[in-house]
Amino acid sequence: MFTGIVEHMGVVIDYKDYDASKSGGGGISVMIGESAQVLSDCHIGDSIAVNGICLTVTEYGPSWFKVGVSPETIRRTNVASWVPGSKVNLERAVGQDVRFGGHYVQGHVDTTAKIVSCTPEDNSLVFGFQLRDKEYENYIVEKGFICIDGTSLTITNVDSNGTFYISMIKHTQECVVMPLKKVGDLVNIEVDLTGxxxxxxxxxxxxxxxxxxxxxxxxxxxxxxxxxxxxxxx
Known part of the structure; x- marks a missing residue:
């Protein structure tokens, strides 16, 4: 379980479509670097949310870790767009001492959405999104929770055509990857489980x-x- 409060931004340093090593398991693997901040208490088998995707650590070092990625995850998420140098949001699974500042996030991405707009409003940025899979529009409600690339956010408005919006304050802009993206890019979406x-x-x-x-x-x-x-x- 996660809170959607991003701890750190890491960087993709390797992406293998077939990793024959023991930690790769003969499948897809991704290595994330610049991640020392989330590895101080890491163990093999731990869960770390990478852009909102709950992934299992199969190998790690002082500042990097490797995760395996299933075909189902590739279908559901934007993992296929990751390349070396891509920045990703990181959050460790919650412990007993974690304050619940976001909302209940499973790390089970439902679908992706396309960024369709980004508009400055004072020192905030208002992002607009359209879902790839329309059936999830039922769970998109004004002032409801949503997890976008692992970031817990509040939906500020929903258009009649299904476009929904969030407003990102200056502090959050400096802590997550979304401001680095451009209109047309895909983000991972986990709708609120309660709905x-x-x-x-x-x-x-x-x-x-x-x-x-x-x-x-x-x-x-x-x-x-x-x-x-x-x-x-x-």
Missing amino acids: KIIEKQVFAQLEQQLNSETSPLSKLISKLIDAKLAKTST
Whole structure:
């Protein structure tokens, strides 16, 4: 679990499509450098969020660490766009002594979004985004939480076409990678888990109610149908 409060910006120093080493496991691996700030208590198998993606440390040194990347992660995220020199947001998994300054973040990226605008507003930057996968628009709500490239942010506005906006203060601009990106670049998106849980519970309850003829909902629907039929026959 993470908070979406970025601890440090690291740099991609190596990206292998096939890593035959023991720590690479015969798959895709990425090595992140300039990362000493998040490695003081590191162990093999630890989770570190890299641009919001929960990844497992398979090898590390004083200022670098390696992670494996699954094909599912490649499909869901912007990892394929990383090249040596790319800066990435880093956050260690929360411990008992961590203040919860952001919001509940799993590090399980849902989809990507394209940056469609970046507008200065006083000393803040207002970014606009459009989701790649429209089904996640249901979870994008004004003043709700969203995690963008591992950064916990508040949605300030949502247009009728699905474009949503965040406002980034000066301090955050200096601590995360987004201001280094340009319009057209992709960012990783994790929507607020709360919305997904509520949706699943509502649909499960509705399905249970509809499948039972004696449930309050089924009785109400039958009553409404009978009333409609009675009105139509008169």
